[in-house]
Amino acid sequence: MNWSNILTIYGKELRDMLRDRRTLLSMIVIPTLLMPAIMIGIGFIMFKVVRQARATAPTVMIIGGDDSPRARAALAANEKIKFVPLAADWRHQISDKKVRAAVEIPAGFDAALERGDAATVKIYNYEGEMRSGFAVGEVRRFFTDYRDKVITARLEGRGLPATFVKPFEVKTENVAPPEKVGGNVIGGIIPYMFLLLCFTGAMYPAMDLTAGEKERGTMETILCSPVSRLDLVLGKFFMVLTASLSTVLFSLISMGLTFMIGGAVMANMSGAGAAVRTAGAASGTASMLPSIDPLGMLAVLGMVLPMAVFFSAILLTISLFAKSFKEAQSYVSPLIILIVLPGVVGMLPGVELNTRLALVPILNVSLVSKELVSGVWQWHYLALIFGSSCVYAAVALGLAVKMFNREDVIFRT
Amino acid sequence: MIEAHHLTKTFKDKKRGEIHAAEDVSFRVEAGQIYGLLGANGAGKTTTLRMLATLLKPTSGHANVAGFDVVERAQQVRANVGFLAASTALYGRLTARETMAYFGRLNGIADAEIKVRTKRLADELGMHEFLDRRCDKFSTGMKQKTSIARTLIHDPAVMIFDEPTLGLDIMAARTIVKFVRDCRGRGKTVIYSTHIMSEVEKLCDVIGIIHNGKLLAEGTLAALRVRYGEQEMEEIFVKAVGGEGAK
Numbered sequence: 001m002n003w004s005n006i007l008t009i010y011g012k013e014l015r016d017m018l019r020d021r022r023t024l025l026s027m028i029v030i031p032t033l034l035m036p037a038i039m040i041g042i043g044f045i046m047f048k049v050v051r052q053a054r055a056t057a058p059t060v061m062i063i064g065g066d067d068s069p070r071a072r073a074a075l076a077a078n079e080k081i082k083f084v085p086l087a088a089d090w091r092h093q094i095s096d097k098k099v100r101a102a103v104e105i106p107a108g109f110d111a112a113l114e115r116g117d118a119a120t121v122k123i124y125n126y127e128g129e130m131r132s133g134f135a136v137g138e139v140r141r142f143f144t145d146y147r148d149k150v151i152t153a154r155l156e157g158r159g160l161p162a163t164f165v166k167p168f169e170v171k172t173e174n175v176a177p178p179e180k181v182g183g184n185v186i187g188g189i190i191p192y193m194f195l196l197l198c199f200t201g202a203m204y205p206a207m208d209l210t211a212g213e214k215e216r217g218t219m220e221t222i223l224c225s226p227v228s229r230l231d232l233v234l235g236k237f238f239m240v241l242t243a244s245l246s247t248v249l250f251s252l253i254s255m256g257l258t259f260m261i262g263g264a265v266m267a268n269m270s271g272a273g274a275a276v277r278t279a280g281a282a283s284g285t286a287s288m289l290p291s292i293d294p295l296g297m298l299a300v301l302g303m304v305l306p307m308a309v310f311f312s313a314i315l316l317t318i319s320l321f322a323k324s325f326k327e328a329q330s331y332v333s334p335l336i337i338l339i340v341l342p343g344v345v346g347m348l349p350g351v352e353l354n355t356r357l358a359l360v361p362i363l364n365v366s367l368v369s370k371e372l373v374s375g376v377w378q379w380h381y382l383a384l385i386f387g388s389s390c391v392y393a394a395v396a397l398g399l400a401v402k403m404f405n406r407e408d409v410i411f412r413t
Numbered sequence: 414m415i416e417a418h419h420l421t422k423t424f425k426d427k428k429r430g431e432i433h434a435a436e437d438v439s440f441r442v443e444a445g446q447i448y449g450l451l452g453a454n455g456a457g458k459t460t461t462l463r464m465l466a467t468l469l470k471p472t473s474g475h476a477n478v479a480g481f482d483v484v485e486r487a488q489q490v491r492a493n494v495g496f497l498a499a500s501t502a503l504y505g506r507l508t509a510r511e512t513m514a515y516f517g518r519l520n521g522i523a524d525a526e527i528k529v530r531t532k533r534l535a536d537e538l539g540m541h542e543f544l545d546r547r548c549d550k551f552s553t554g555m556k557q558k559t560s561i562a563r564t565l566i567h568d569p570a571v572m573i574f575d576e577p578t579l580g581l582d583i584m585a586a587r588t589i590v591k592f593v594r595d596c597r598g599r600g601k602t603v604i605y606s607t608h609i610m611s612e613v614e615k616l617c618d619v620i621g622i623i624h625n626g627k628l629l630a631e632g633t634l635a636a637l638r639v640r641y642g643e644q645e646m647e648e649i650f651v652k653a654v655g656g657e658g659a660k
Binding site: 019223225228 | 470491494502503519521
């Protein structure tokens with residue numbers, strides 16, 4: 001191994017790549033701009049839609065209740081709901097989103113309340129439709145308040161305290177620290193994102209430096225130089241690894257900035273707290289961002305590192321086999337599923353780390369990262385996963401070197 | 414000097430079975446000599462030259478290039494060889510100067526010496542005008558000159574040319590032919606493969622006719638003329654490979 005040659009090759013590949021607009025696009029521009037653009041874009045749209053929806057009173061029809069003027073009058077006085085006259089096709093109108101809901105007041109409702117009989121108010125809605133949901137919420141809130149008022153009046157009439165019907169309260173309180181809560185919520189997504197970016201960042205350079213070189217005829221040129229195949233592979237490998245890690249790094253920085261800036265912007269824009277809370281959940285604003293253990297985040301990066309080595313080497317090996325860039329793409333693109341699948345399994349609730357799963361590449365990193373960002377350090381698993389990942393990476397790199405020594409692969413026609 | 418002894422290369426193909434791309438090929442090229450390897454497409458020229466340049470390992474037989482065995486001392490062989498082929502392209506995103514520096518460094522030449530050699534080669538080949546421009550913007554002639562400079566930056570003792578004029582216009586081809594002659598003038602050992610008869614007649618001191626992987630005839634142009642009783646190289650070639658109907 002000649003480090004001077006490896007550095008020369010790496011330096012040339014780096015210069016070459018930095019002059020290639022396509023690489024810059026996939027390595028720097030897309031991870032830096034696209035992710036925040038998507039996040040802010042979706043967040044902004046969600047924020048506007050929700051705010052607008054909340055600002056407009058939902059339209060509701062009242063069915064029946066002609067013999068219950070008290071309930072009807074109280075309901076009509078609610079400013080948060082816009083009542084429209086009943087139409088015969090009210091069911092269709094709800095389905096067609098012309099009205100958001102209908103409320104049916106049973107016959108003799110006022111009288112039934114006077115007598116103390118049971119009565120049922122029915123609300124008709126469009127299940128899953130946001131504005132219909134708002135309408136139902138308002139109508140339900142009105143009738144719950146109305147019921148409470150009736151109960152209070154009845155209790156007062158009998159000289160009984162409010163605790164008569166509510167002898168005790170039930171409350172829940174979170175005792176887990178915020179980073180553990182945050183880790184549990186987004187712990188699965190972060191390593192999954194890292195792994196995916198690691199892979200996609202390495203994809204283009206790996207294909208370009210192998211199949212691309214074969215296609216352009218420069219592979220034969222470099223093979224004629226007195227550089228050993230090992231030095232050549234390592235020079236190219238370090239370049240692919242650089243691209244892979246840069247993609248992660250640029251995404252990380254841009255996502256961090258997005259959370260900070262986006263959060264501040266959103267907070268300024270919001271007057272109504274409720275609207276921000278709903279929009280914030282989608283956009284991930286800073287104030288709503290679940291807190292995570294920063295040391296754990298660093299550890300996740302450490303665990304992802306051997307995976308980046310593994311991906312870079314595997315991608316080099318597979319791409320080298322291809323005769324052209326296009327052929328390499330058809331081999332490499334389906335491999336994304338191999339990253340997505342274990343990543344998704346790792347995010348599923350209830351999938352816990354054990355010794356066997358600790359040896360499954362990708363899935364093991366995904367699972368242990370979930371624990372790490374929650375501030376849980378299971379040292380024996382960490383050692384096992386890091387060790388096994390390093391072994392996989394070494395095997396993949398060995399395979400890449402072996403492939404570069406196979407003339408039937410290099411000169412495949 | 415190049416010495417090839419019974420070089421044989423067999424490829425395995427799923428559909429066609431075993432393919433004998435080169436079979437028992439032996440020849441010798443002295444320093445200051447141009448050896449022309451003449452053959453039709455698929456005759457085994459590229460395979461033979463790739464074995465000499467250590468890009469392919471011989472299935473059997475052996476070869477010495479610049480005093481080193483092509484299998485045992487492959488890296489030393491490559492350090493003493495300049496390989497130029499139609500299939501050896503340039504890095505489009507590097508400039509001509511960067512290309513020379515890159516290959517100079519890979520050959521272990523110090524940066525100060527690379528600068529001196531770059532200037533000298535640019536003077537000789539008339540490259541100053543485009544030395545700092547990217548290769549992907551070059552005309553064919555500029556590319557050829559840069560490729561020549563790339564092969565010469567480490568001043569190799571042996572030059573291997575594999576159909577270097579393939580697809581070139583007449584002016585670019587002339588640059589190559591002149592360069593090959595210059596190499597002989599500098600005392601380098603030159604092996605030159607082509608299927609263009611006129612190039613062989615103009616350039617080569619010794620001609621080897623290769624067909625179906627086998628070296629069928631070898632000698633100076635004068636000797637081949639006497640042996641086959643023909644003046645034109647084309648006629649000599651047709652007779653050597655077994656007549657018009659030869660496969």
